[in-house]
Amino acid sequence: MEADKPTRTEALMEVVRMRIANRSLSPGDRLPSIRDFARDMKASPSTVAEAYARLEAEGVLRARRGAGFYVTGVDLPPMALAEMGEPREQSVDPFWVSRLSLDARASDLMPGCGWLPASWMPNGAIRKGLRAMSRGEAALLTDYGSTRGALELRRLLIGRFAEEGLPATASQLMLTGSGTQAIDLICRLLLRPGDTVLLDDPCYFNFQALLRAHQVRMVSVPFTPDGPDVELFGQIVAAEKPRLYITNSALHNPTGASLSPQTAYRVLSAAAAHGMTIVEDDIFADFEPALSPRLAVLDGLSRVIRIGSFSKILSASIRCGYIAARQDWIDGLTDLQIATSFSGPSPVAVSIITGILTGGSYRRHMDDIRQRLTTAREETASRLASLGLVPWVIPRGGFYLWCRLPEGLTSSDVARRCMQERVILAPGNVFSVTQSAGPFLRFNVAHMADNRIYAALEKAMKA
Template sequence: MVGTMRATGGWDRSYESQTGTDMYSYVENVYSVSVNRLNCIGNSHCPDTMVQPLAFSLNRAQPEALVDQIVREVERALQRQTLHAGMRMPSIRSLAKAHGISTFTVVEAYDRLVARGTLVARRGAGFFVAGAADSRDTGPTSPGGTLAVSTTASEVTNAWLLSEIFADDAIAVKSGCGWLPDSWLDEDGLQGALRSLSKGPGAHFAHYGHPRGYGPLRQWLARRLGELSIDAPPEHIVLTHGATQALDLVVRTLLKPGDTVLVEAPAYCNLLAVLRLAGLNVVGIPRTEAGLDLAALEQAAQTHRPRALFVNPALQNPLGTSLTPAAAHRILQCAEQHGFWIVEDDIYRELAPAGTPSLAAMDGLSRVIYVSSFSKTISPSVRVGYLACSRDLAHEIARSKMVAGLTSSEINERIVHAILTEGRHRKHIERLSDRLTRSRARLITQLQSHGVTLLAQPEGGMFVCGSLPQTSRPARELAEAALLESIMLAPGEFFLAHNEPCHWFRFNVAYSDDARLFRFLDRAAAGKLAA
């Protein structure tokens, strides 16, 4: 490896000075690690003669993206039984070469197929067929003329929660989803920003953006972070395609397969998927209403020598609780003592009570990498996130960003900047917070009246976590039964590092005020669901 990244954010250039290898080569190495662990090229255990060929063509003239075409053709091959469970897929490079496309296109298609549960990735061996393709896109219609829910119980998986729920408009009650309704977001601000940009010079629609992202938005963020006592000049900030890409870029830049990382238990489910896909050893640290279990954190740091801790200090997803200043200080002390990074996922900061501590503010971005986004408060369709860290590390992460997918969308970043500087965003956040507060209080009362016990009293945000009686069936089984009734639930095991069975769910306060949900919970608690 070309040098090493120190936990303080500094770069060890000893190898570079000895060999003349530039920093771009380091980033190429970073990305090749993540590609090669999913790619069996050059692996003696997966010669090309063992690879299942794929006979299909891609049409660049179609409006459908090449990634979508690959996903569609692989799933059609499963439906036709050309592919069967356990078959090895072509390597990333061989498929790219066969169709004259970029390896990045194949990586994205394979990642999507893994997320859908169609393929599985085995480190050092490649991709393999997991099972039959999902045919819900062409599912039957109900007697009323709407698309019927064709999801079967076996399809309620983490991958389904992370991908298929976004495409399945037939589900009537989306209590387990992770976003807000369109009507709750700043639709007027979004439309106004689009109109404003469309009237301006057209040059900004026709070129790549800056590797770190749109400069004026980074300048605005630097001022905003300064208000939070986080000293992050624009050159310390990298804009990304949402917070998930920011987390992925941190993983690509700082970690390698086999490294141990610590997460909260429970934790953000998509983070867990990113870490698993990277081949990391994930260790959960209990997070309760009282905060992170600091004794367990210290023990895990001594036992596992982790490279990083991923933590939600403000309005943690899924619990909705926040760290105390004392707990935040102890976490920073532990990281300093044991030499690991802290990745602070802070996307709910705008909705959190004033005074909620920030690890980045307390640390000064020495050991902390700060991640946030605008998906929850402006629009998930805009997909603008960002991270802030030391200047040297920001440089390396920007390099990884360019290698993995080039620049983020400057148009989207301009839209967000226009909304933030138009002057109405603060009022929108106030209205949204008030609406969430009212809906959360109402949902808590409803859940408790139907026999649901809260895991924690949320301090704000979008979610409430609650458990049915231990005598009921496991949450995963109940989620499968609920889906057959067009009710989407998010069982607690999706938020645990190793999918441990449990009896609790995460409820979205904006989507859970529905009598069908509470009738289902009553029957589930009483054991009156069909086996």
């Protein structure tokens, strides 16, 4: 016998349940008014009212007098991988790791992400900074930031540059909303659609994503344990005439390698010979036990632009970056920042960062982080080696290990299989302009303590 057909009220109740199940409605969301839902569903208001009332009786909805119906904190079933959208070819998409890591659930394991765990960060100092800021002048909480950012933090950075041997003045330094915004502003100032930009291969995947947005042509140079392959570097610069070269000189992302002095001099010579500007992203500087060569220091901010931020060392949610460059470029970049953001970074963020850097605990924090990373790096390398994953180089610091898979395995396949276990990896080709890093995975050693990661890796590799 045919099953009884659901009533109109039951059908409307199922519509609401489905919207909650597929996350169109989340706990705390307000439902459409009875009148609006009745119009949309071509039902009578009385039928909608009955459906809402029955869902309230089931505990799915909660009525608020005069305010309508709201979704309660119902327990939702885990969203299946298929419901999240099939990755397709996103294993070679520079956005792939970013999407998965930024949208991850709290229970997901993220050995492929690019930041330290929250428990490693200076949370006590951040909370202290928030309390101090809340007692400060009201303007700090409500006003725009200045066009180049607070002078106190800029002077602090200038002092740190001087310790490296990089002389700079306040007119050569500006604060930005983030390190990514710093690169975006530089691209807006110096590039036009169709220009050529040189990248390392592999390189940080968001360099590629951002450059695609600027509609420029990307060429790449193979990266070695000492920096870019200098023979090929000179040939590519001479042949392709790139406007910019964007790189990490120290603790390179994703490989962890650092520039050698010989390579640094030859890179600068090639850039000078062909009129190329270098953007040196120094975001990992404080993770080094001792400073390796820096292009900006050797060049003196003539042809090299230094950028950085505080997201890796202090907090990714308190956003602030910086640009150090020639004064005329800083003048142009400042105008662009006004045009695109109206002001410099949030005074709230700048105040907290300045307080931490001057508060006396920062050096102890970084000493502790470097020690913890050394231990984690050694333990992770050993455990990965037992699975046949070999580090390309053992970095001097930082939190990345760039590892080669055993022969015959492809990192995109391994990453997709690990996603089924809710383990988010960073497959090699998301970092490669030429798609030549298929056998590699980038691991964040600070996120590698959980045994489930190694179990998922082993299962995926065997599959």
